[in-house]
Amino acid sequence: MIFTLTIKQIYANKRRLVSTAFAIILGVAFLAGTLVLTDTIKASLNGALATANAGTDAYIRGQSTLDFNYGQSGPPVDANLLEAVSHVPGVRQASPEISGYAQIVDRTGKAIGKANTGVLGMNWVTIPELNPYRINAGRAPTRSGEIAIDKHSADTAHLHVGDQTTVLSKSAPRRATIVGIVRFGTLDTPGALSVVLFDRFTAQAVLNDPGQLDAIAVTAEAGVSPQQLTARLAPIVGPENEAVTGAQLTKEHQKKIDKSINQFGTFLTMFALIALFVGAFIIYNTFSIVVSQRTKEMALLRAVGASGKQVRTAVLAEAGLVGLVASGLGVVGGIGVAAGLQALLGSVGLKIPMGTPVVTRTTVVVCLLIGVAITFASALMPARRASKVLPIEALRDIAQDRSAVSRRRIGIGLATTAVATTTLLAGLTADSATVVGLGGLALFFAVSILGPVLARPFAAKLGRPIAKLRGTAGAIARQNAMRNPHRTARTSASLTIGVALVAFLTIFAASVKSAGADEFRHDFKGTSIIDSGAIDATSGLSPTLAATLKTQARIDSLAATIKQFASAVFGADRSSAPKDSTTRNGLRAFSEERAADVQIDGKPDILRAYDTRTIAKLFNLGHVSGNLRDLGPDGIAVHAETGTHAVRLGETRTITFPTGTARFTVRATYDHSNKTLGDQFVDLDAFNAHMPVSIDSRIFVDTDNPAAIDRAAAPYPTATVLSVNGFIAQQNANLDTILALMYALLVLAVVIALLGIANTLALSIHERTRELGLLRAIGMNRAQVRSSVRWEAAIIAVFGTGTGLALGTFLGWIMVRVVATKGFDQTVIPIGPLLIVSTIATAAGVGAALLPAWRAARVDVLRALAA
Secondary structure (H helix, E strand, C coil): CHHHHHHHHHHHCHHHHHHHHHHHHHHHHHHHHHHHHHHHHHHHHHHHHHHHCCCCCEEEEECCCCCCCCCCCCCCEECCHHHHHHCCCCEEEEEEECEECEEEECCCCCECCCCCCCEEEEECCCCHHHCCEEEEEECCCCCCCEEEEEHHHHHHHCCCCCCEEEEEECCCCEEEEEEEEEEECCECCCCCCEEEEECHHHHHHHHCCCCEECEEEEEECCCCCHHHHHHHHHHHHCCCEEEEEHHHHHHHHHHHHHHHHHHHHHHHHHHHHHHHHHHHHHHHHHHHHHHHHCHHHHHHHHHCCCCHHHHHHHHHHHHHHHHHHHHHHHHHHHHHHHHHHHHHHHHCCCCCCCCCCCCCHHHHHHHHHHHHHHHHHHCHHHHHHHHCCCHHHHHCCCCCCCHHHCHHHHHHHHHHHHHHHHHHHHHHHHCCHHHHHHHHHHHHHHHHHHHHHHHHHHHHHHHHHHHHHHCHHHHHHHHHHHHCHHHHHHHHHHHHHHHHHHHHHHHHHHHHHHHHHHHHHHHECCCEEEECCCCCCCCCECHHHHHHHHHHHHHHHHHHHHHHHHHHHHCCCCCCCCCCCCCCCCEEEEEEEEEEEEEECCEEEEEEEECCCCHHHHECCCCCEECHHHCHHHEEEEECCCCCCCCCCCCEEEEEECCEEEEEEEEEEECCCHHHHCCEEEEHHHHHHHCCCCCECEEEEEECCHHHHHHHHCCCCCCEEECHHHHHHHHHHHHHHHHHHHHHHHHHHHHHHHHHHHHHHHHHHHHCHHHHHHHHHCCCCHHHHHHHHHHHHHHHHHHHHHHHHHHHHHHHHHHHHHHHHHCCCCCCCCHHHHHHHHHHHHHHHHHCCHHHHHHHHCCCHHHHHHC
16 A cells, blocks of 8 residues: 555656656766766776786885885886896796886977876886787887887877977986887776886986886796795895785785775765765755645545554655665766766866776665665655644645744754854864864754744845835745745755855865965065976976076076186276176076975875075075084974974984885974975985985076076976966966866756755745635736746845855864964955855856746646636
């Protein structure tokens, strides 16, 4: 009986449940798309990696305690070891592996690939079993001046075999001819990397230091297992190196790839869950209204013998069945969403290769369970109310909504607000973004509980000028919004969440940008920044650029010395010494910046390096204790407020580099410029002593002749010479790119919110069919009916937008306070962008009412009166 009743109710109310199902479909499709995307990327990369390493029986590399990302170099291997390995019994062939920073330039002089998404140079391995790359066109590079590039880069830059290009590396830029285009296994490129391949000796010269290899790959003779081979190699490679099997190497790389992609997938999943969270409000709203509209029907069921449990079961079964069907459709739609996400990420520079979409059993089960669970949970309260309908309710025409004046609601709402506030304060005190996030979630629930209490007075005040302006249509819109504040609040709740998140992101980003810009302007004393866009030690600027600047500085110094000597000999007025001219470089001070991922006292961190003889001339370091010039090979400068206690001179830091672990002594502290220089830094010479290969991420310059800096940087396409304002604008643009991606991912949640407004208004129109018929019968025309529905939607949209702005502003302020210890302690309220957000949200809310308004105006008067 219950199952039959459920099917009949779904069929009878199919139009009312369409938007509910659509909300589930969208949310589940987003979640499924995220899982399909990450599974497909992992399958593509892991499969290609397994194929590429299939011929490697043993792999010799340097020992390190650092957990490197895939593609990042570890400790170097002595090149002399290659000869010894070749003579080990059981070794058939051994090949060196050399890798480092390399980047090519397209026809317009623009570097291909981005430093922050991956560029890589390697030697071409001449042993086919050990080479992960396969020739797609042309041939392999065999001598200096020849290179091969990955197919993805070739297609992107429209480069072909025979074309000339410039190659950037740790060495000076050099011209080369493209003799081959390659693929990584079955992929056009490994991950999002742009790859340049050289012959072995060129790779040794341009990618690594003389006498150093990154690794040695080995194949075994017939009858020798990989385990036996690694055992034989162990005594030869020495304690500073290790030999692992090819299978172990593949498994390690696949694990790192999976970890990296899972982190990325978690970021996307967060937005999918936000969309589902917004969808839950629509589901709850829909079933609440449907239950309210079917009060008579349920009362009659109770009157003919149905128990409250049976009525509750019927409603929950209806929700479960709708959730199951909609979730199934969402899983199917997830394949298309995965492609859309790939295109979206590509639009912000994250080119991700994908093979055939991978839909795993786990993806299907997880999405179905989450979709059904959210639908089921959202229908619990409406089902509970349905089970409490009394038979006497069958005699009433309509149900009265008294939720806005419920003392219980007010009490629960205030209690939830208190819990949310306490959690937010705890997160603020502990500087914990996670705790603040939980407090923000609790605050959303508190606002949704108190929404009906706030909705009635808000609708009354906002509707008063609308009633005066629009007459009868405005008055009816105001009365409808006031009459059912519970419905008004529930309808606006999903929009509140979307607007709050957008406002939060806007305020937080504006505050971070403002604080960063103010500090950089205050602390940087130079004139220019040569930036590469690199974010780690795997790419950047060739040290030859800094060497050019050093030469310029020596020329200036020599010119100044000659001028002083001539002035002393001939006198100032009769000097024949060289005078200032356009050839004078005017370089007062400069310092390279180098950075690496390391472990400091056992924790992952970033270590930066500068020229400690000049860094104080370029930056205002505030109060400096100790002497930066005395850092030496084992000294470190630390920001005075780093850690949980005041930093003191003489303390030690244990730093784990790719090449091993070293102890550094704190010989200087500073209390300014840490947002740019980092919480700690060492001298360049100390950094270089512990890094396999060192390249510059940027160079800070102080000059009175910027044209000379432009000339020096001109041969380096990745070197962008920026003024102070230009550097700030570039940093802000990078943040804006991330922000744009987050806004795009939030669009789905906002779309679902607007769908909820349209759905609720459509349901309320169905509920008010008789009322609309009476209004039409006494003279209200269709235009007035449409206007009343649109103005009701405007009240709802303004209420949701205003509440969302208030919540987003408050949470933005809280989060800025949480990161105040990092120096971002200035809350900025960007009025213009927030006004744009408010206008768009309100207009979209009104736009969502167009179809319901059109339907309301077309209500048949005679049928409505007979209802």
